[in-house]
Amino acid sequence: MESLFQLPLARGSKVRVLQITDTHLFAGADETLLGVNTLKSYQAVLRAVAERGHDYDLIVATGDLAQDRSFAAYERFTAGIATLPAPCVWLPGNHDFQPAMVDAMAAAQILPSKQVLLGEDWYVILLDSQVLGVPHGELSEYQLNWLDRSLTQYSDRHALILLHHHPHSSGCTWLDQHSLRNAHMLAEVLDRHPQAKTLLCGHIHQDLDLDWNGRRVLASPSTCVQFKPHYTNFTIDDLAPGWRYLDLYSDGSIETTVCRLEGDVFRPDMNSDGY
Ligand SMILES: Nc1ncnc2c1ncn2[C@@H]1O[C@@H]2COP(=O)(O)O[C@H]2[C@H]1O
Numbered sequence: 001m002e003s004l005f006q007l008p009l010a011r012g013s014k015v016r017v018l019q020i021t022d023t024h025l026f027a028g029a030d031e032t033l034l035g036v037n038t039l040k041s042y043q044a045v046l047r048a049v050a051e052r053g054h055d056y057d058l059i060v061a062t063g064d065l066a067q068d069r070s071f072a073a074y075e076r077f078t079a080g081i082a083t084l085p086a087p088c089v090w091l092p093g094n095h096d097f098q099p100a101m102v103d104a105m106a107a108a109q110i111l112p113s114k115q116v117l118l119g120e121d122w123y124v125i126l127l128d129s130q131v132l133g134v135p136h137g138e139l140s141e142y143q144l145n146w147l148d149r150s151l152t153q154y155s156d157r158h159a160l161i162l163l164h165h166h167p168h169s170s171g172c173t174w175l176d177q178h179s180l181r182n183a184h185m186l187a188e189v190l191d192r193h194p195q196a197k198t199l200l201c202g203h204i205h206q207d208l209d210l211d212w213n214g215r216r217v218l219a220s221p222s223t224c225v226q227f228k229p230h231y232t233n234f235t236i237d238d239l240a241p242g243w244r245y246l247d248l249y250s251d252g253s254i255e256t257t258v259c260r261l262e263g264d265v266f267r268p269d270m271n272s273d274g275y
């Protein structure tokens with residue numbers, strides 16, 4: 001859990017992180033989620049990333065990587081990641097089955113590290129907000145204490161906090177019932193660490209960039225189905241699958257871009273009412 005990955009970089013002042021999230025893969029190659037073949041959309045995203053060239057230093061996968069809890073689904077994830085030439089770290093989402101996830105990642109030699117020293121200036125920490133069997137999230141006392149201790153230990157670095165569940169209202173009522181339930185406890189920890197100003201989530205399948213009492217919360221498109229922003233009830237969006245880049249600068253600033261597949265591809269079944 002606490003193993004540390006050090007990624008020394010010779011590229012000067014900027015570090016680039018690629019976020020892939022909510023792949024919702026299945027064991028079967030023909031399975032779909034809300035009408036989208038999640039394996040094909042994941043592979044299309046990876047191809048699009050590869051076509052843009054290798055200009056990222058670290059891949060972060062922020063949960064809900066498998067939909068059916070199977071080892072084979074995680075193998076599909078790892079096979080895809082193996083096509084990209086950068087190290088990958090990951091955390092679980094509400095749908096993930098950690099025994100299969102841990103084994104499949106280890107079998108593919110994808111790092112178990114939940115802390116990354118990224119270049120000279122950045123510290124990345126990956127939290128586990130999963131509550132077994134339910135869609136909402138919570139950080140255990142252990143996770144909160146570990147976060148507090150780790151941020152103290154690496155207080156000389158800017159910190160990027162990764163977790164699956166959004167800690168602040170997303171604007172979608174139906175998704176906010178599935179948010180991080182003890183966000184106030186996370187805020188209490190972060191208040192003690194002024195270098196921890198940015199949080200990166202998955203879970204809500206949309207591009208979000210908002211202020212949480214002076215902190216920045218980012219969430220990102222899924223590689224499969226998208227949810228429509230600002231809706232009270234479950235509503236799918238017809239935007240294409242996507243991913244995010246974050247450029248981390250040595251002065252602590254961040255520039256970030258969301259990319260999507262081009263064209264009218266992987267359209268979901270807009271009449272679906274949930275899963
Ligand atoms: N119609 C619905 N209403 C409320 N929640 C839903 C609905 N359909 C699915 N969900 C849950 O909402 C979650 C949002 O993203 P997840 O992929 O984590 O998993 C989803 C489901 O657990």
Ligand SMILES: [Fe+2]
Binds near residue numbers: 093095
């Ligand atoms: Fe989720």
